[in-house]
Amino acid sequence: MATNGENGRHQEVGRKSLLQSDALYQYILETSVYPREPEPMKELREITAKHPWNLMTTSADEGQFLSMLIKLINAKNTMEIGVFTGYSLLATAMALPDDDKILAMDINRENYEIGLPVIEKAGLAHKIEFKEGPALPVLDQMIEDGKYHGSYDFIFVDADKDNYLNYHKRLIDLVKVGGLIGYDNSLWNGSVVAPPDAPLRKYVRYYRDFVLELNKALAADPRIEIGQLPVGDGITLCRRIS
Ligand code: SAM
Numbered sequence: 524m525a526t527n528g529e530n531g532r533h534q535e536v537g538r539k540s541l542l543q544s545d546a547l548y549q550y551i552l553e554t555s556v557y558p559r560e561p562e563p564m565k566e567l568r569e570i571t572a573k574h575p576w577n578l579m580t581t582s583a584d585e586g587q588f589l590s591m592l593i594k595l596i597n598a599k600n601t602m603e604i605g606v607f608t609g610y611s612l613l614a615t616a617m618a619l620p621d622d623d624k625i626l627a628m629d630i631n632r633e634n635y636e637i638g639l640p641v642i643e644k645a646g647l648a649h650k651i652e653f654k655e656g657p658a659l660p661v662l663d664q665m666i667e668d669g670k671y672h673g674s675y676d677f678i679f680v681d682a683d684k685d686n687y688l689n690y691h692k693r694l695i696d697l698v699k700v701g702g703l704i705g706y707d708n709s710l711w712n713g714s715v716v717a718p719p720d721a722p723l724r725k726y727v728r729y730y731r732d733f734v735l736e737l738n739k740a741l742a743a744d745p746r747i748e749i750g751q752l753p754v755g756d757g758i759t760l761c762r763r764i765s
């Protein structure tokens with residue numbers, strides 16, 4: 524892992540946390556997260572750890588946070604954009620009451636199918652409607668239909684960062700007043716404050732500008748209240764107020 528010296532903070536991709544030290548993050552995981560992690564989530568986390576793109580998965584502490592959040596707001600109708608092997612999807616499915624639903628979208632069905640047996644074994648597959656393909660046209664179709672305005676309690680966005688603002692334009696219509704949208708990776712590996720000459724990986728550098736633009740736009744959007752949390756790689760919660 525690369526660090527920038529003195530305070531041991533990371534600069535490079537490879538960490539799941541923005542905390543001061545690895546030891547502190549490990550402490551959180553071992554003390555508060557892993558002992559309470561439901562068995563299916565543990566199983567899916569271990570399966571995903573063997574995937575070559577395992578860096579994309581939601582971290583266990585963020586999974587625990589999402590689960591708590593969904594219960595606190597009493598969410599029923601939810602959406603997820605960006606599923607990968609389904610760790611955050613499973614956290615959502617476990618937190619929702621039995622007759623509630625998740626519309627889950629990803630361009631890659633193969634990865635979703637890696638986690639699907641775990642979701643099925645946990646008896647949760649009936650809550651999920653998975654759509655393979657880019658999310659944007661699905662959102663456009665839903666808006667055109669007119670049936671889905673203000674119908675979502677919770678929407679978790681964890682996909683192509685260069686489309687987050689395009690998602691926001693549509694999701695603000697689909698989430699209900701009082702409902703929440705969570706934009707994940709909103710601190711983008713800490714790169715939002717990296718100096719211009721910082722040795723960032725290519726894809727970190729590319730998406731960074733979109734994340735910076737998103738954060739500014741959300742902070743200036745009068746239709747929402749926001750909360751920026753340093754959980755995982757940063758999540759910005761947006762509560763629709765008008
Ligand atoms: N939430 C997931 C988890 O808990 O493991 C992680 C999602 S991963 C960071 C990002 C996902 O977004 C990838 O699986 C990728 O295939 C998907 N994706 C990328 N572009 C997309 C698009 N235009 N529409 C829907 N999904 C997309």
Ligand code: CA
Nearest residue numbers: 581681707708
């Ligand atoms: Ca993420």
